[in-house]
Amino acid sequence: MRQGLIDDNRSAWLEALPPYERLPALRGHVSADLAIIGGGITGVSTAWHLAERYPDRRIVLLEARGLGNGASGRNGGQVLNGINGVEPREATLAQRVFAATSAGIDIVEALAAASTIDCGFSRRGCLEVYTTEASAREAEARVATWRDWGLPMRWLAGNATGNAIGMHGIHGAVLDPTAGMVNCAALLRGLRPRLLARGVTVHEDTPVLRVEHGQPVILHTAEGSVRAAAVVVATNAYTPQLGLFTRGILPLHSHVVATAPLSAERWQQLGLEGFADDLDRIAYGGRMSDGRMLFGGGSNAAYTCSFGGSPVFPADAGARNFAAIEARMRGYFPGLADVPVTHRWTGPLAITFDRICSMGVTGPHRNIYYALGYSGHGLALGALAGRVLRDLYSDDHGPWQGLPFFQKRLPIIPPEPFRWLGYQLYTRLTGRSPRQR
Incomplete structure (x- = not known):
């Protein structure tokens, strides 16, 4: 296995997968009952749940590269309860949030059991x-x-x-x-045969270039288009590139490292699986399924904001960022001083100003369904979003009303150049992440 994968920005999660051949890109013009943009955890979970409820409807999923290539294949691997930005002050809301996000973890567990690739799912806390x-x-x-x-x-x-x-x-x-760890890239790619068996059409290497609102919605791609009665936007940090939620989402590049595999004895001495600290620039990490220590966050250097909000980070950049992350990791784990870092990669986060995600339906014809803005807390919520969006598509809003993410209006983030300047000034002066509190 190659060392220090800064050159192609391939995460250790993706590196561990068996050979994967992408499905053909969309060519020509097709129609669908429902089109899904994005092959991450939100898009795949939504396709799974909708195909289960509506086996006779034509569902088309469009992924810009390969399933799990974005944040779903570049994250910290933790499948967690709770909603980032939400701190319930009374029992009823706390219980509802816990029940909802626990259901998200249950969904990940069920999808892991259905996946044709071992995704290393564990639920040891x-x-x-x-x-x-x-x-x-x-x-x-x-x-x-x-x-x-x-x-x-x-x-x-x-x-x-x-x-x-x-x-x-x-x-x-x-x-x-009740929380767990998973290789989400393996999970999603292992679910592809199951989606195809359920009648979902999947096109990879098919970025959506333009969304034409109407009845139907028309999704324009490089070599074709999809006319769909309804569309699910499951693109998280990439969403503003579609002209959607441009004032509500701040794409951030999150930098992550992973070590060579540790022995089972060493992991037993550490006594942990997944973890995060209590600092504003949260440090997090955990045990990967192949025994590596994954570590990210810990300082301003762990995150980068690009002018203009591009979610794509230059593959040859970030050496200083990775050095700072490694230093923080060895500060927390001085006993790992002899363990080399073998992988370094970057993934896109979709940050909201108050850190609370949103799931709902929008558009002039109320036929655009979405879930986004997970703010680094998206595996359980992304899986849950598949069930939420299935119910909203079915006009069954009741189970989700009153939850913090339901039809959440995202606070406005200033436009450029104020967005980039404000981020740089605030983080450098305070060492914290700007947010609405």
């Missing part, structure tokens, strides 16, 4: 670790409240040497025993 005594005390109190509300989180005591948790400088951690 993930940690949120706390780096100060004060934040640890507050977290311990929150866990007591959550348990009173019937949520299964547990508090793990720690100390500054990390003896109880396996990380240096940690004062405690919240364990969600």
